[in-house]
Amino acid sequence: MDTYVSDNELRTVAEGIRLVTLQEFAGTGSGHVGGSMSIVETLAVLYGSEMRVRPEEPDWPDRDRLILSKGHAGPALYATLALKGFFPKEMLSELNQNGGRLPSHCDRNKTPGIDMSTGSLGQGISVAIGAALGNRMNGSDSTTYLILGDGECNEGQVWEGAMFASFHKLDNLIAFVDNNRQQLDGYTADVLDMEDLGEKFRAFGWFVQDVDGHDCGAIRRAVQAAKENVGEPAMIILHTEKGYGCTFAEGVVPNHHMSYTPEQIQEAIANAKNRLIAAQAEV
Amino acid sequence: MFTVRDSFETSPVLMRDAMCKALTDMAADDDRIVALDADLIGSSGLKPFFKLYPERAIQCGIAEANMIGIAAGLSLVGKVPYAHSFGCFSSRRVCDQIMISAAYAKLNVRIIGSDPGITAAKNGGTHMPFEDMGVLRSIPQITLIEPTDPVMTDYIVRKLANEYGVYYIRLVRKETAAIYEEGSTFEIGKGNVLQDGRDVTIFASGIMVAEAMKAATVLKNGGVSVRVVDMFTWKPIDAELVKKCAADTGCFVTAENHNIYGGLGSAIAEAASKSRPVPIEMVGVDDRFGQVGSVDYLREQYNLGAMDIIEAAKRAIARK
Numbered sequence: 001m002d003t004y005v006s007d008n009e010l011r012t013v014a015e016g017i018r019l020v021t022l023q024e025f026a027g028t029g030s031g032h033v034g035g036s037m038s039i040v041e042t043l044a045v046l047y048g049s050e051m052r053v054r055p056e057e058p059d060w061p062d063r064d065r066l067i068l069s070k071g072h073a074g075p076a077l078y079a080t081l082a083l084k085g086f087f088p089k090e091m092l093s094e095l096n097q098n099g100g101r102l103p104s105h106c107d108r109n110k111t112p113g114i115d116m117s118t119g120s121l122g123q124g125i126s127v128a129i130g131a132a133l134g135n136r137m138n139g140s141d142s143t144t145y146l147i148l149g150d151g152e153c154n155e156g157q158v159w160e161g162a163m164f165a166s167f168h169k170l171d172n173l174i175a176f177v178d179n180n181r182q183q184l185d186g187y188t189a190d191v192l193d194m195e196d197l198g199e200k201f202r203a204f205g206w207f208v209q210d211v212d213g214h215d216c217g218a219i220r221r222a223v224q225a226a227k228e229n230v231g232e233p234a235m236i237i238l239h240t241e242k243g244y245g246c247t248f249a250e251g252v253v254p255n256h257h258m259s260y261t262p263e264q265i266q267e268a269i270a271n272a273k274n275r276l277i278a279a280q281a282e283v
Numbered sequence: 284m285f286t287v288r289d290s291f292e293t294s295p296v297l298m299r300d301a302m303c304k305a306l307t308d309m310a311a312d313d314d315r316i317v318a319l320d321a322d323l324i325g326s327s328g329l330k331p332f333f334k335l336y337p338e339r340a341i342q343c344g345i346a347e348a349n350m351i352g353i354a355a356g357l358s359l360v361g362k363v364p365y366a367h368s369f370g371c372f373s374s375r376r377v378c379d380q381i382m383i384s385a386a387y388a389k390l391n392v393r394i395i396g397s398d399p400g401i402t403a404a405k406n407g408g409t410h411m412p413f414e415d416m417g418v419l420r421s422i423p424q425i426t427l428i429e430p431t432d433p434v435m436t437d438y439i440v441r442k443l444a445n446e447y448g449v450y451y452i453r454l455v456r457k458e459t460a461a462i463y464e465e466g467s468t469f470e471i472g473k474g475n476v477l478q479d480g481r482d483v484t485i486f487a488s489g490i491m492v493a494e495a496m497k498a499a500t501v502l503k504n505g506g507v508s509v510r511v512v513d514m515f516t517w518k519p520i521d522a523e524l525v526k527k528c529a530a531d532t533g534c535f536v537t538a539e540n541h542n543i544y545g546g547l548g549s550a551i552a553e554a555a556s557k558s559r560p561v562p563i564e565m566v567g568v569d570d571r572f573g574q575v576g577s578v579d580y581l582r583e584q585y586n587l588g589a590m591d592i593i594e595a596a597k598r599a600i601a602r603k
Contacts, residue, residue, distance in 0.1 A: 130356020
């Protein structure tokens with residue numbers, strides 16, 4: 001994966017990530033399909049365009065960092081990192097395998113390019129704040145990116161962090177909520193309705209933008225606007241579909257963690273290939 | 284090497300002041316050092332640090348979970364954080380943040396939990412941690428330290444600036460007995476034999492060390508030869524020393540300002556059972572909650588005095 005400029009190119013990156021993520025899932029029989037599919041376009045924008053990283057030097061101190069606080073979307077990030085060149089694509093077959101380096105939830109000590117171990121929800125925001133504060137103290141111009149789940153925003157720690165980040169004017173922190181409207185037990189509106197998350201973060205003093213989370217161009221423009229904004233942490237609410245682009249997951253409730261048959265996953269992979277070809281045709 | 288004082292008067296230096304002085308001294312030459320607090324700098328003694336190094340002092344407000352996560356994140360970019368709250372709120376309240384954001388992620392975080400056990404005194408049961416070390420002891424690879432006096436506190440706080448891992452420092456905030464001479468050095472993970480003896484070993488920690496020394500003197504006058512060990516590191520426990528003391532003295536008393544379930548007594552019993560089991564009598568809080576009171580009153584309430592150690596030593600010896 002190189003660095004891309006055009007929106008259509010980024011779309012091909014996203015569809016490539018989607019395809020490779022589904023190929024990863026083919027080896028497991030079950031997994032966090034829904035939340036992996038909904039975050040694909042954002043990962044394409046970050047690693048295909050906006051983040052400063054060195055795949056050949058994952059621990060480069062001046063890199064931008066991503067804290068994937070909704071750590072269950074690890075499979076999508078692993079696909080992204082493999083495509084970017086952080087590790088060989090063959091390693092993707094280790095997803096959830098005994099002794100493998102790609103656990104269900106992200107682990108910074110196992111996988112090259114993973115910046116933080118996550119999965120116990122609510123904790124990533126505080127770690128991202130710490131990294132952003134530390135970078136500011138160190139005089140580094142690195143940006144810290146953070147991806148939260150909408151269900152994750154049930155956690156009180158998210159709001160402790162939200163208060164802190166705006167009070168300390170952490171404008172080197174750019175956060176996203178993957179607002180896919182579902183959590184494990186069903187629709188967020190039914191489990192614990194968070195209502196308008198954008199309004200909530202705005203009330204907490206953040207620079208908030210709402211975008212279509214499956215529109216790479218819109219996400220990229222929002223990230224660029226966030227980078228230019230001064231004096232506030234940035235929040236981009238991604239309006240997404242949980243399971244987006246996966247034939248057996250999209251529109252299914254619940255689809256947080258799913259089992260699927262070999263036929264289902266092969267059909268999803270074939271469909272993803274067609275999506276990729278269609279996206280490539282538009283470049 | 285350490286030198287034990289001849290007598291154990293109350294130290295003129297408060298523990299919190301020793302901690303803050305060590306931290307500010309280290310911070311002068313090391314811009315990695317960061318202090319965090321959760322609306323308690325008026326209690327923790329960190330005010331001088333916050334005044335001297337405002338750009339490296341982080342007031343987190345009453346949000347301890349966020350504070351631990353921030354400390355972990357700071358260490359991601361090379362900072363060396365020391366985060367303080369009262370012991371209850373820097374252990375049981377943030378157990379999962381310490382477990383996942385700090386320990387599981389293998390980051391570099393020091394946590395100071397103040398007012399251990401009965402030293403929480405007038406703050407009472409909600410603020411009286413008899414469980415902090417027990418809660419944290421099951422976290423893999425964490426190091427748990429209870430400094431004994433200001434000399435040790437100074438040494439440990441400085442030493443930890445150049446170590447890597449997750450450390451919990453259980454710190455009395457105010458007065459303690461002065462046990463060690465200035466200039467003493469210590470080894471994390473190794474118990475200090477303060478006094479040798481052959482009939483029984485007393486493993487003590489924190490405010491119980493001075494009580495153990497008092498008890499040893501009384502027992503000695505009664506013809507009992509007592510070894511006293513300051514077991515200031517609860518994890519990793521000094522298993523070699525436990526084994527040696529079992530062989531040399533044949534029975535133990537453990538003395539801790541903590542619940543005996545999950546605390547120092549448990550740690551020593553585990554170590555002894557793996558090497559050389561001996562009778563063990565545990566002086567500590569017997570599975571009770573805290574309450575309001577003066578330290579002296581609470582010491583009596585929870586049976587944490589020298590007399591309790593003396594009686595326990597007699598029982599342990601009788602069981603040999």
